[in-house]
Amino acid sequence: MPLAKPFSRNPTVVSLDAPQGPEYWEQLHAIGQAAGLHSLGVAPADAMLRARQQIQDRIDHDLVNDMKFTFLRPERSTTPTQHLDGAQSIIVGVRSYAIADHPDAVTSSPLARVARYAWLDHYGHLKDSLSVVAERLRQDGHRAVVFADDNAMVDRESAWLAGIGWFGKNANILLPGHGSFFVIGCVITTAVLPVATPADDGCGACSRCIPACPTGAIVKEGVIDANKCLAWLLQKPGIFDREYRVALHDRIYGCDDCQTVCPPTRRTTLSESTEQLQSVVEVLSWLSMDDEELNVSCQRWYVHKRDMTWIRRNLLIVLGNIADPNNPDVVDAIRTYVSHSRSELRAHAVWAASRLGLGDLINHEDSDPMVRDELLHLPTLREGL
Ligand code: B12
Ligand code: SF4
Ligand code: SF4
Known part of the structure; x- marks a missing residue:
């Protein structure tokens, strides 16, 4: 009134x-x-x-x-x-x-x-x-x-x-x-409305999210270190910190681990949505898209300057972490990217190739400093291959 x-x-x-x-x-x-x-x-x-x-x-x-x-x-x-x-x-x-x-x-x-x-x-x-x-x-x-x-x-x-x-x-x-x-x-x-009282802490003695973070990014209660948080590393332009590439596993956008272990969040009843969901992306088909198509496919995401290099970089790391090196399409994708014109992508393709045991595809003569640095720090073959 x-x-x-x-x-x-x-x-x-x-x-x-x-x-x-x-x-x-x-x-x-x-x-x-x-x-x-x-x-x-x-x-x-x-x-x-x-x-x-x-x-x-x-x-x-x-x-x-x-x-x-x-x-x-x-x-x-x-x-x-x-x-x-x-x-x-x-x-x-x-x-x-x-x-x-x-x-x-x-x-x-x-x-x-x-x-x-x-x-x-x-x-x-x-x-x-x-x-x-x-x-x-x-x-x-x-x-x-x-x-x-x-x-x-x-x-x-x-x-x-x-x-x-x-x-x-x-x-x-x-x-x-x-x-x-x-x-x-x-x-x-400008409306004057009744202001609420902040809610009491509900975590109590629980601290499950802290050890559940795959990179140890929760450095203090309520404090995230963006040097380690995968959600930021996926968005940050440049070379993806080598230390956290294996921990990235199959993530392409964001990370949910500190929430999926959280008891109050786990207890939530999930509702159904009739909308088209994008919960996964096909790595090989995205790696074969041109800039325009890729840009449309991830249009809702934050991508630094809309440069699709960073999406492709992340996809290459995922490939190294989960792909089957016996799949000829995987080999073709790696082959394409080890000779890509962008040196950042060659660098990550070299990493993925080494992890998949596809070292034959690597050009050891590449003179770009970013690629040379990768060549000096090649990862070992992925466990289980
Ligand atoms: C930068 C940013 C990020 C960065 C940094 C996150 C961070 N924690 O700072 C990155 C890219 C890593 C990120 C990741 C994610 N983000 Co984000 N992000 C933002 C953004 C743009 C700004 C956040 C900010 O200002 N941080 C500044 C710091 C100082 O704030 P803070 O970390 O929250 O710190 C507070 C606490 O420490 C608290 N505090 C003080 N003393 C104490 C003591 C204790 C004991 C505790 C517990 C807390 C506490 O006070 C601080 C100040 O408010 C906001 C959108 C916006 N415009 O606000 C979304 C936002 C925070 N993100 C959001 C989401 C959904 C995410 C992700 C879940 C996405 C994903 N699945 O990958 C992850 C979660 C990561 C995490 N555990 O925080 C939501 C959060 C929703 C929610 N329920 O809280 C927001 C609000 C976006 C939105 N509008 O919905 N994000
Ligand atoms: S979003 Fe992932 S990497 Fe970042 S703090 Fe949470 S669990 Fe750790
Ligand atoms: S897992 Fe959830 S309830 Fe437990 S400490 Fe973390 S945020 Fe709090």
Whole structure:
């Protein structure tokens, strides 16, 4: 119900009869849920100083490994009022991605795994749902801007402040009774809404995610070292750190291990989706695509400057980790890439060839420094071959 007098801390930014307060929040909450949001809460639009300090600490302790995202301009990504003058509240909304996989089609190509959050366009759906809430706010005389996985806002901190869930030791936010399979976005608005209380810790004595990480990237409770986290190493341009290539195993985008071992997340009931899911990719067919086709095939993914070299690099590592060297198509793919024009790809093809016992395909005369470095550090034959 509209209040006679808005209790905004900055009355000049809201029209006088714009609704505010707990009853209005109930309406917005219902609108958000009807639009597909799994959970919603309100955080104050104040500067998020703890997150800013944490970002700085990660930078100071060399845990960032060239990531830009929210680390590029920490002050901006922790100051909601920089995005909306007179901002009063952050409505945080989350969309669950706890959906069941469809059975894999039978194929002779090795398959690379995609992390669950990227099986379909959850961020697109999240943005659509948040936009419905923002539209209602605007119709009612408020101003509102939507952010969904945007480098301009730290999403987990705002979700925690909005009472959505607790910070797990794996650094994810966990929703009571649901775990961490969800993506987070928000609407920053001039509406004054009842702010939530952050949730209590729900991990208790559990610490399963820490030893479950294949590279030991959870270096402290809630702290990820991006020098080791496979989710970042897959996205980072350049040579893939040799130390973590075997641990990468068959992952091509993202990593779910610290979540799939997490008891509250494991207990979540998976829902069915009618949409086409991209839970795996065919390594050989992707390696044979031209740039344009490959770009379309992974259009939802973050790829540095949309340079398909980094996708092919990752596919070559997967090939070395899981492919059958007796498959003639695997041999052909390696043969193609050991003589590729991009030296980064030759370097990773050399690694894969050596791991598969296909050393005959390697050109030991390659003079490129990146390839020479690989030749000096060839891996041993993969176990079991
Ligand atoms: C950079 C980034 C990454 C980086 C670095 C991750 C990281 N932990 O920093 C990489 C590429 C590795 C990554 C990986 C993933 N990401 Co990411 N990522 C981001 C991004 C763009 C920024 C994160 C950020 O600002 N980090 C800054 C640091 C300082 O924040 P933090 O690590 O969360 O630290 C907090 C805690 O330490 C907490 N804290 C303080 N004291 C204490 C004490 C204790 C005991 C605890 C437990 C916590 C705690 O406070 C800190 C500040 O808030 C956000 C989107 C966004 N715009 O916010 C998505 C985001 C965090 N990622 C997300 C997802 C889904 C993932 C992956 C699961 C994807 C995948 N399957 O591969 C993995 C999970 C890896 C992991 N265990 O964290 C979701 C998280 C959803 C959720 N339920 O929490 C987000 C919010 C995207 C979104 N909008 O939905 N990600
Ligand atoms: S996403 Fe994978 S590599 Fe990164 S912290 Fe979690 S388990 Fe470790
Ligand atoms: S595995 Fe255990 S410690 Fe890790 S986030 Fe889940 S509940 Fe918390």
